[in-house]
Amino acid sequence: MEHISLSQIAIVAGILLILIGLWAIISQRNIIKMIIGFSLFDTGIHIVMVGVGYVRGKTAPVLDEAVNVKEAARQIVDPLPQALVLTAIVIGLGITALMLAYALRLYQKKKTLDVKKFNDLKW
Amino acid sequence: MILKLIAIVLALAILLMGVIAVENKKLVVAVIAAGVVSLFASVFYLLLAAPDVAMTEAAIGSGLSTIIFFYVLNKIKKDRKDHA
Amino acid sequence: MLKKIFFLLVLAGFAVMLFNAYGLSGPDQQLNDVAAHYAEKGPQEVGAANLVASVIVTYRGLDTLGEVTILFLAASIIGFFLKARRDNQRAPKQVRKTSEILETAAKVITPVIFLFGIYVFINGHLTPGGGFQGGAIIASGLVLMLLANPVKKINHNIIRVIESISGFSFILLGIFGLLLAGGFLDNAFLPLGDFGTLLSAGAVPLIYIFIGLKVGAELSGIVSNLQETQKEQI
DSSP states (O other): OOSOOHHHHHHHHHHHHHHHHHHHHHHOOBHHHHHHHHHHHHHHHHHHHHHHHOOTTOBOSBOSTTSOSTTGGGTBOOHHHHHHHHHHHHHHHHHHHHHHHHHHHHHHHHSOOBGGGOOTTOO | OHHHHHHHHHHHHHHHHHHHHHHOSOHHHHHHHHHHHHHHHHHHHHHTTOHHHHHHIIIIIIIIHHHHHHHHHHHHHHHHHHHO | OHHHHHHHHHHHHHHHHHIIIIITSOOOSSOOHHHHHHHHHHHHHTOOSBHHHHIIIIITHHHHHHHHHHHHHHHHHHHHHTOOOOOSOSOOOOOOOOOHHHHHHHHHHHHHHHHHHHHHHHSTTTSSOOHHHHHHHHHHHHHHHHHHOTTOOOOHHHHHHHHHHHHHHHHHHHHHHHHHSSSTTOOTTSOOOSTTSTTOSTTHHHHHHHHHHHHHHHHHHHHHHHHHOOOOOO
């Protein structure tokens, strides 16, 4: 228990979540299930990135009474991965909504959500 | 120490919910499980000292994205009923 | 069966790659140089108490611009795809009547939610929060409004105007930074003020307000488009 750190737990959990999402994307036949797999994949990547930025025993990068401005570099975790993950989450919602709009349109065209039925480009 | 225990429990809950989201046959259950993954992930971000990311994930990942999944599922269900 | 084995092989390869990249490295004991620079120089250079906000708005401001552009593209493609038929010849949508409690509560709570979203993005440079979270909270308020009253028509013109004005102002503030201070999206063309007060950090609160309005308008547009799309003859 002593030799594993919080960031290692986060990284392992995130990688396993990425694998679950990838499994859904390549093995499921329902388009909605594939989109759910994509969003799990997204969440896994975010957990890995925040876990990489964590430094043992440090606090959040908000300077207030708890963090001395002069010694901030020794008291806070890395703010850069957090900023990138913040934008990535919002983009993830946009992409998920776009995929759902495509899925809805495909359903209205073919009356099915099974990817095996979409074989127009297959030769 | 206690933080690590909570983190391990949260990680296991995230993975369990992820497996449910992928393997359950009912789409509604799968969507809700994906939302719960996001909710647990936001608590996890709080443990990892990232309150900004936790706020975003709670508002977007488990709020808005679940809602738009349900809107689309609702439309598909209505279409199916119209055509059956 | 063969397919399953193939899938598992792909997953195993991916797992080996990811674990080699991240899983075996020990935890960092101190910040790397870039993060240490942000932590030490950030309060003097930017003046925002929330370092994540200073990274998003100034140091990595171009990334935020690209992110807002991607979100705008996604929202407009969704609007293009799901254009609801605007004619009124269809019978009005049959919806289940919402309960009295939900309707009344939504009327009371929705303005408070909007206010909270605005609070979150005005205080983004001091406390956790900021433009993206505030925008998402505003869009959640809109979702509550639509849940309580599903036949309500959202005025898309207002959303479009708010979005255009705030996106334009965001870029204009960036160009002001280029002309009057060190570079594109530099916040120092306004006085930095006292560290930790509401009117500090130069242009960071202004930029965050515009980012918040833009993200809120875009997410509201996505949600309302997905909600009110109707079956269109193809």
